[in-house]
Amino acid sequence: MGEVVRSVFLLAFVATLAACGRSDPPARSDSRTPVSRVEGPSPRETAQCHRDLRELGVAFEPLPDRSFGPGCGIVGTVKLLDIGVPTTNLGAVRCGQALTYAQWARNAVAPAAYQILGSELAKVESMGSYNCRNVAGTARRSGHSVANAIDVGGFLLKDGRRISVLNDWNSPDPDVRRFMQVIHASACKRFGTVLGPNYNSAHRNHFHLEADRARFCR
Numbered sequence: 001m002g003e004v005v006r007s008v009f010l011l012a013f014v015a016t017l018a019a020c021g022r023s024d025p026p027a028r029s030d031s032r033t034p035v036s037r038v039e040g041p042s043p044r045e046t047a048q049c050h051r052d053l054r055e056l057g058v059a060f061e062p063l064p065d066r067s068f069g070p071g072c073g074i075v076g077t078v079k080l081l082d083i084g085v086p087t088t089n090l091g092a093v094r095c096g097q098a099l100t101y102a103q104w105a106r107n108a109v110a111p112a113a114y115q116i117l118g119s120e121l122a123k124v125e126s127m128g129s130y131n132c133r134n135v136a137g138t139a140r141r142s143g144h145s146v147a148n149a150i151d152v153g154g155f156l157l158k159d160g161r162r163i164s165v166l167n168d169w170n171s172p173d174p175d176v177r178r179f180m181q182v183i184h185a186s187a188c189k190r191f192g193t194v195l196g197p198n199y200n201s202a203h204r205n206h207f208h209l210e211a212d213r214a215r216f217c218r
Contacts, residue, residue: 038067038072039146041095046062049096050078053099058080059081071132072132074094076096080093086122086124093147097129097148109124112179116175116179117161118159119157121156124154125164132145151207152209165206192212192213193216193217195218
């Protein structure tokens with residue numbers, strides 16, 4: 001009987017050692033694990049926006065929805081290819097924002113350049129659209145983090161002049177100052193949030209244009 005007990009004990013001991021050798025590896029993070037989806041327009045709203053862009057004569061490429069981190073991602077976005085006014089540095093833009101921007105650039109900025117400054121608009125210089133970041137000095141995500149904002153820093157005219165927010169918001173030239181004031185006021189009528197040099201020093205060199213419903217213009 002004692003021999004049987006010793007045999008059982010030995011088998012249990014060996015099994016325990018084997019189990020220790022087979023300990024499960026630590027869980028690994030999988031970069032393919034999807035991040036929670038960012039809230040955005042519905043597929044139906046995005047489809048209607050695509051139709052509106054086409055009716056306006058805007059060439060664009062729909063982009064797939066993607067999440068990049070907590071509060072950051074692109075949903076219902078497009079890549080603007082041709083709105084009639086060249087714009088630099090634009091990546092993914094939420095479709096509604098893209099539509100409002102195209103209308104502003106074509107129907108406000110371009111006419112103001114010709115009527116006030118006497119030259120056709122060659123291009124708008126943006127400082128980008130999508131950027132996963134917070135509003136400066138806060139823990140709140142920026143409209144850029146969902147591609148619903150565009151920063152505009154300057155305008156190039158066909159006569160070679162470059163008008164920038166940084167250098168010309170308070171230009172000594174009254175026509176240049178008027179141009180800046182007119183396009184800023186027009187943006188405030190179209191976008192929900194418009195921030196510029198009058199808001200704070202962080203916006204001294206650009207207009208922040210965001211298609212939300214805040215009705216905040218500075």
